Amino acid sequence: MPTTTSSSSSSAASSSGNRQADVFSRLASSDPEVKLKALREVKNQIIGNRTKKLSFLKLGAVPAIASALSDADCSSNSSILVQSAAALGSFACGFEAGVQAVLDAGVFPRLLRLLTSSDEKVVDAGARSLRMIFQSNQAPKYDFLQEKNMEFLFSLLNSENENVSGLGASIIAHACGTSVEQQVLCDAGVLEKLVLLLDGSLSQREACLESLATVLKSNPEAVSRFVGLEAGRYMSSVTELTKDRYPRTRLLSCLCLVVIYNTSPSYFLNMGTKSSLVTTLLELLNDPGQSGDEAALGLSSLIAEKEDLQKLAYEANAIKNIVDILKTGSELNPKRLQGLFLSLAELCSKLEDCRCSFLSLEMLDLLVNELRHKNADVRTAACICFRNAARSIKNLSAGRFTTDHVMLPLVQLLHDPSSSVQVAVLGALSNIVLDFSSPKSTFIEYGGIKQLIELSKSMDPNTRCSSLRALRNLMFLADNNRKELFYSEVKAQGFVALISDPEPSVQEQALALLRNLVDGCINSIEFVFDEDGLILDTVGRQLRKAPQAQMAIQGMYVLTNVASGTELHKEAVMQQLFPQPQAESNNFMLKFLQSHESQLRSATVWTIINLISPSSPGALDRHVKLRNEGIIPQLKNMVNDACLDVKIRIRTVLSQSMSFGDN
Amino acid sequence: MSLFRIFINQLEEDDQEMATSKKVITRGEWEKKLNAVKLRKEDMNTLVMNFLVTEGFVEAADKFQRESGTKPEIDLATITDRMAVKKAVQNGNVEDAIEKVNDLNPEILDTNPELFFHLQQQRLIELIRQGKTEEALEFAQEELAPRGEENHAFLQELEKTVALLVFEDASNCPVKDLLDISHRLKTASEVNAAILTSQSHEKDPKLPSLLKMLIWAQNQLDEKAVYPHINDLSTGQLEDPSD
Numbered sequence: 001m002p003t004t005t006s007s008s009s010s011s012a013a014s015s016s017g018n019r020q021a022d023v024f025s026r027l028a029s030s031d032p033e034v035k036l037k038a039l040r041e042v043k044n045q046i047i048g049n050r051t052k053k054l055s056f057l058k059l060g061a062v063p064a065i066a067s068a069l070s071d072a073d074c075s076s077n078s079s080i081l082v083q084s085a086a087a088l089g090s091f092a093c094g095f096e097a098g099v100q101a102v103l104d105a106g107v108f109p110r111l112l113r114l115l116t117s118s119d120e121k122v123v124d125a126g127a128r129s130l131r132m133i134f135q136s137n138q139a140p141k142y143d144f145l146q147e148k149n150m151e152f153l154f155s156l157l158n159s160e161n162e163n164v165s166g167l168g169a170s171i172i173a174h175a176c177g178t179s180v181e182q183q184v185l186c187d188a189g190v191l192e193k194l195v196l197l198l199d200g201s202l203s204q205r206e207a208c209l210e211s212l213a214t215v216l217k218s219n220p221e222a223v224s225r226f227v228g229l230e231a232g233r234y235m236s237s238v239t240e241l242t243k244d245r246y247p248r249t250r251l252l253s254c255l256c257l258v259v260i261y262n263t264s265p266s267y268f269l270n271m272g273t274k275s276s277l278v279t280t281l282l283e284l285l286n287d288p289g290q291s292g293d294e295a296a297l298g299l300s301s302l303i304a305e306k307e308d309l310q311k312l313a314y315e316a317n318a319i320k321n322i323v324d325i326l327k328t329g330s331e332l333n334p335k336r337l338q339g340l341f342l343s344l345a346e347l348c349s350k351l352e353d354c355r356c357s358f359l360s361l362e363m364l365d366l367l368v369n370e371l372r373h374k375n376a377d378v379r380t381a382a383c384i385c386f387r388n389a390a391r392s393i394k395n396l397s398a399g400r401f402t403t404d405h406v407m408l409p410l411v412q413l414l415h416d417p418s419s420s421v422q423v424a425v426l427g428a429l430s431n432i433v434l435d436f437s438s439p440k441s442t443f444i445e446y447g448g449i450k451q452l453i454e455l456s457k458s459m460d461p462n463t464r465c466s467s468l469r470a471l472r473n474l475m476f477l478a479d480n481n482r483k484e485l486f487y488s489e490v491k492a493q494g495f496v497a498l499i500s501d502p503e504p505s506v507q508e509q510a511l512a513l514l515r516n517l518v519d520g521c522i523n524s525i526e527f528v529f530d531e532d533g534l535i536l537d538t539v540g541r542q543l544r545k546a547p548q549a550q551m552a553i554q555g556m557y558v559l560t561n562v563a564s565g566t567e568l569h570k571e572a573v574m575q576q577l578f579p580q581p582q583a584e585s586n587n588f589m590l591k592f593l594q595s596h597e598s599q600l601r602s603a604t605v606w607t608i609i610n611l612i613s614p615s616s617p618g619a620l621d622r623h624v625k626l627r628n629e630g631i632i633p634q635l636k637n638m639v640n641d642a643c644l645d646v647k648i649r650i651r652t653v654l655s656q657s658m659s660f661g662d663n
Numbered sequence: 664m665s666l667f668r669i670f671i672n673q674l675e676e677d678d679q680e681m682a683t684s685k686k687v688i689t690r691g692e693w694e695k696k697l698n699a700v701k702l703r704k705e706d707m708n709t710l711v712m713n714f715l716v717t718e719g720f721v722e723a724a725d726k727f728q729r730e731s732g733t734k735p736e737i738d739l740a741t742i743t744d745r746m747a748v749k750k751a752v753q754n755g756n757v758e759d760a761i762e763k764v765n766d767l768n769p770e771i772l773d774t775n776p777e778l779f780f781h782l783q784q785q786r787l788i789e790l791i792r793q794g795k796t797e798e799a800l801e802f803a804q805e806e807l808a809p810r811g812e813e814n815h816a817f818l819q820e821l822e823k824t825v826a827l828l829v830f831e832d833a834s835n836c837p838v839k840d841l842l843d844i845s846h847r848l849k850t851a852s853e854v855n856a857a858i859l860t861s862q863s864h865e866k867d868p869k870l871p872s873l874l875k876m877l878i879w880a881q882n883q884l885d886e887k888a889v890y891p892h893i894n895d896l897s898t899g900q901l902e903d904p905s906d
Contacts, residue, residue, distance in 0.1 A: 016805045040762070047765050048772035048779035051809035086769045093773040128770060202863035246860075288816070331815060 020045075020055060027064045032077060035068060039083040047090045057101055062091055066105035073110055078117075082125045085114060089129025092136065099136040108133070108140060115156070115164060127163035134170045142175035144184050157193045162201050169197060169207035173214050182219045190215065191226050195234045202246065209238070209252035213259045223264045235260075239273065242280050251284050251291040251298070258302045277302065278312050282321055285340070296339025303346045310347050314354050319347060323361045334375040341370070341381035348388040355392035364406060371409045376418040383413065383424035390431035401432045407442045414451045419460045426455065426466035433474045441474075444482065449474070453489050461503040468498065468509035475516040483517060483524060492531040496538045504548050511539070511554035518561045525565040528558070533572065536562065540576030543588055549597040556592065556603035563610035567618055570611055574622055577607075578629060593634050598643035605635070605649040612656050623660050632657055688890040690903055708733040710869055717859065717868040719746040737864055741767075745858045752851035757786040764854065771861050778857050780810045780817050784824050785850045788841050791827050799828060 023045075026038035042061060046053045056062075065084050072080035088107065091098035102108070111133075114126025133139050143149050156168030172190065176182060185191075194215075197208035216222045227235045241253035257277055261268050268274055281302065284295035299318075303309045322340050326332070332340075347354040370382040390401050400406070410432070413425040429452075433443055441448075452474070455467035475486060490498075498510035514535070518524045528536040543555045563573045577589055592604040608631065612623045626632050635654065641647045688696075712733045715724040721742045724735055744767050751760035761782055764771055772779045783806050790799040803825055811821040823838050830836035840846065856866035874896055881892055891901040 016801075043769070044762050044765055047761075047769055048776065049806075049809070050813050086765070090769055090773055093770070125769075202860070 020052075020059060024056070024059050024061060024064065027061065027068060032080065036079055036083060039065065039068060039080060039087060043083055043087040043090060046087065050095060053091055053095050053098055057091065057097060062088070062098070062101040063105045066102070066107035066110075069107060069110055073113065078119045078122055081114060081117070081119075081122050085111060085122070085125035085129050089125065089132045092129060092132040094132075094135075096136060096138065099133055099138050102129075102133060103138060103140070115167075120161070123161055124163050127161065127167045131163070131167045131170045134167070134174045136174075139174055142171055144176065144181045150184070150188055154188070154190075154193065157190070157197075162204050165197060165200070166203050166207040169194060169204070169211040173207065173210035176211075176214045179219055182215050182217075182222055185215055186219075186222050186225055191222070191229065195226075195229060195237075198234060198237050198241075202249070205241070206248060206252055209241070209249070209256050212238070213252070213256045216256070216263060217259050218263055220264050223260055223267070227260075227264075227267055235267070242277065247284060247287050247289075247291045250280060251287075251295055254281050254284070255294065255298045258298050261302065274309060275312050275316075278309060278318075279316050282313070282316055282318055285321060285325060293333050293336040293339065296336050296343060298339075300339055300342035300346050303343065305346075305349075307350050310349070310351055310354065313343075313347060314351060314357070319344070319354060319357050319361070323358070323363060326363075326366055334373070334378050337370065337373070338375070338377045338381045341367075341378070341385045345381065345384040345388045348385070348391070352392055352394075355389050355395065358389060359392065359395050359400060364400065368406055368409055371413060376416075376421055379413065379416065379421045380418070380424045383410075383421065383428045386410070386428040387424070387431055390428060396432065396435050399435070402435050402442045404442060407432075407446060411443065411446045411448055411451065414448075414455060419458070419463055422455065422458070423460075423462045423466045426452075426463070426470050430466070430470040430473045433470060434476065436477070441482075443474075444485070449486050450489060453486075453494070456498060461506060464501065464506045465503070465509050468506065468513055472509060472513040472516055475513060477520070478516070480521070480523065483527070487517070487527055487530075492534040495535050499535075499538050499542055504551055507542065507547070508551045508554055511542075511551060511558055514539070515554055515557045515561060518558060522565050525562050525569055528562060529572070536572060536576060540579070543576070544579075546588070546591070549595060549600050552588075552592060552595075553597065553600050553603050556600065556607055560603060560606040560610055563607055567616055570616060570622065571618060573607070573611060574625065578625065587629060587631075589629075589631055590634055593631070593638065598641075598646055601638070601641065601643065601646045602649060605646060605653060608635070608653050609649060609656070612653070612660075614656055614659055619656075620660055623657065685886075686888040687904075688888055690891050690901065693891045693901070705733070710873070712736070714868040714870045716742060717864070717866070719749060719855070721746060737862060741862060745855060748858065749851045749855050752782075752785065752854055753847055755785075755789045755792070755847060757782055757789060757850075760854065764858065767858065768861050771857050775857055776810075776814055777817075778853055780807075780814070780820075781850050781853055783807055783810060784820065785847065787824055788827070788846065791833055792842055796828065803828065 023038050023041045026034055027042065029035045029038065042056060042065070046056060065087050068080060069084040069088070071077075072084065088102050088111070092102050111126050111130050114122050115130075117123050117126070142153075144153070153168055153171060156164050156171070159165050159168070172185065172194070176185060191212075194208050194211055197204040200208075212226070216226055229235075238253050238256055242250055242257065244250050244253070254277060257273075258281075261274075261277070278299075281295050281299040284291055285299070286292065287295065299313070303313055322344055326337075326340060344358060348358055367382055367385060370378055373379055373382070386401070390396055395401070410425055410429060413421055414429075416422055416425070429443065429448070433441065433448075435441075449471075452467045452471050456464050456471070458464050458467070471486070475483065478486075495510070495514065499507060499514070501507050501510065514528070517527055528539070539555055539558055543552060543559075547555065559573050559576065563570050578587075589604060589607075592600050595601055608626065612619045612626065623632070632653075635650050635657075638646070638650055639654070641650060708727075708731050712724060712727060712731075712735055715727060716735050716737060716739075719742055721739055724742065725739055727733060728735055728739075744763065748760050748763045748767070751757070751763060761772065772782070787799055787802055787807060790802055807821055807824070811818045824841060826838050827833045827836065827841060833839065834842055859866040877893065877896075884890065889904045891903055893899055894902050
């Protein structure tokens with residue numbers, strides 16, 4: 001039996017190949033009967049059969065069928081038109097390589113012409129195949145801004161033929177991208193046309209829901225227009241459809257409502273609607289097909305940044321449901337995995353209960369596994385999940401995230417080719433390194449510091465920023481050993497480069513890192529004096545350059561920390577604040593004290609407090625200098641500062657001032 | 664019987680009624696309640712038409728339309744096409760059925776991998792039934808194996824089906840159910856439902872649901888009352904509770 005099987009398998013392969021070649025050659029026959037038969041054969045072989053689509057594609061079937069269609073178009077042979085259009089449509093159905101081949105064959109305009117045929121079957125075939133093409137990302141761009149195209153689109157939407165009107169909606173769903181296009185469509189009355197399809201057939205309803213979501217996305221005007229139609233009747237219809245018997249309809253209506261909610265939440269004051277939207281999406285997560293995949297992403301989009309909805313979802317058992325799906329063991333689609341992890345991440349973003357619940361379900365192992373998934377989006381989502389779960393101080397200090405088992409794969413992702421993965425894992429590590437419970441750090445043992453410094457030189461500004469944030473957290477309340485270890489890898493020149501980064505956000509993180517570095521014991525301050533005070537000079541220079549508030553805050557805190565040191569340290573700070581020769585009122589301190597940012601005012605006042613703290617010998621002289629530069633008088637004006645923290649610090653300064661005999 | 668005895672018996676009966684505390688409704692009362700419910704003839708006609716159309720009785724639907732004036736929910740011509748497909752599967756002509764479905768709507772099989780797999784599976788079963796072992800092997804290799812590769816969810820069923828090829832006497836092996844005619848009917852039903860869905864028609868007629876509702880309602884009412892039941896759905900006869 002086995003020998004027979006193997007020989008028949010080889011003969012099967014060759015005979016199927018022969019058969020395919022045979023039918024392929026008949027496609028080119030000049031006899032229309034033979035051609036028609038061949039077309040039907042190819043069509044019937046490829047429908048539903050991805051493997052056959054691929055093999056016929058390789059034979060070059062698509063151009064052959066395209067030319068058959070062109071010839072038939074000229075001779076108006078309906079049967080051949082129908083069969084070739086259907087075959088091309090099937091090649092394009094959910095098969096990207098097929099779409100590419102059809103478009104490359106240049107047959108798209110021909111297919112459009114079929115829509116004007118008098119033969120209903122030809123119109124159907126043409127409309128169906130075009131709809132398949134438009135569901136792909138490779139579909140030709142549709143210029144909504146051209147009047148001709150708008151007219152054509154509306155002629156499609158107005159058609160009695162459900163395939164044709166569905167095509168119109170599909171074009172909108174997949175080709176409308178910008179807010180300008182949304183506006184143009186709305187102004188032309190597309191919403192009024194689309195909503196009519198809600199009462200139509202199943203496919204029309206679904207096409208309508210998809211296109212509505214595209215037109216309304218992030219466009220408050222369009223949303224208000226839609227909700228206003230017939231006093232909210234269609235909004236109610238869409239809400240009703242979330243309870244429809246077909247899962248895809250339920251999904252598409254939910255996604256439509258998510259778009260509306262994210263754009264204009266005020267239409268959802270009713271808690272019941274919010275709640276049922278969450279529960280419907282949760283139910284749809286169990287759907288094995290495409291609906292389930294999209295439901296997961298839809299859910300994450302819905303609950304993103306919304307604590308009240310996260311709570312609703314948690315109370316509806318979302319965490320347990322999602323974890324159960326993840327634990328089924330069957331291979332899940334990458335899109336679904338991404339959606340599920342993002343949903344978990346959102347749930348854990350603010351709610352401690354969610355984090356504890358999630359971590360108590362033995363999920364770390366599974367999550368660690370997915371860090372090695374071949375799809376970058378899945379790896380990114382898993383990292384974000386880690387980041388948010390690690391916000392749980394309770395679990396963090398229980399050491400759950402700092403085991404080798406968790407740490408090693410995370411550290412390995414620092415080398416990931418995808419920058420979004422890098423940024424995401426840096427976010428996770430930023431939180432995890434804040435674990436003070438253990439004296440030794442697994443992360444550092446894995447050479448984490450070197451890797452972070454490496455990444456701080458990345459081409460991608462997000463990566464640089466995120467790695468510096470992680471380093472900043474790593475240096476927070478760090479002991480001298482750790483600081484020395486870090487500094488030895490960076491050195492003064494390295495720091496100067498970081499602080500002088502072209503991106504303000506990166507500069508800010510670099511200064512925050514420096515602030516943490518010099519915080520703590522007095523020895524730490526020496527770092528900024530390395531190589532002739534290179535770092536301190538750079539900080540001073542950056543502060544004099546009229547920086548953004550966030551950057552200035554960190555810079556001033558650096559100076560505050562340095563000024564908390566010895567006499568020499570304080571004098572060095574004075575040097576930076578008032579360099580000689582003094583340029584024309586280049587006094588950035590005054591500017592900072594007048595800033596709208598209370599944190600900046602506060603940081604500046606702190607520096608002053610440290611500079612004139614009475615216990616140090618040179619305080620009096622420094623106080624005189626500050627008074628002469630107008631700083632102390634400025635503080636006197638700020639006695640009633642709006643920010644309580646600033647007010648209290650100023651009172652401290654002024655009482656110090658009075659001790660110097662100043663009224 | 665003495666008056667006293669009758670009186671005691673009466674008390675006992677009263678006790679029994681109070682013990683069960685269920686309301687008793689006599690046949691007369693029940694029939695009166697039933698007659699009070701108003702039904703529209705049009706609704707009943709619609710139900711009948713819905714049944715005929717969904718089950719695919721084209722000629723009956725056409726005649727019924729002419730005699731009652733009830734409009735069918737879908738074009739009767741499409742029913743003919745759909746019934747042709749169903750019949751082809753029921754007769755074991757799966758290849759023919761596939762061609763017909765694709766003529767009707769090429770999207771159905773392109774977007775329904777499970778259905779397509781089941782149809783291919785049925786084709787294999789028919790080849791095995793006809794004793795065409797070589798052809799069956801070839802078919803399993805060329806057509807079914809790729810389905811398993813494309814979609815791991817089908818692997819288990821695929822293995823079951825291929826197992827038919829392994830046994831000398833397929834009609835007596837552990838998976839012999841696949842050869843049963845009922846499997847053809849199952850596949851036929853699946854195709855029928857898919858076509859109905861694509862035409863936005865509900866795949867199940869309303870009538871069975873109504874009858875199920877009746878049985879459920881009677882079960883619910885049984886906890887609270889004693890009343891005449893309909894026990895035989897085909898006759899709809901009222902039967903007294905004591906029977």
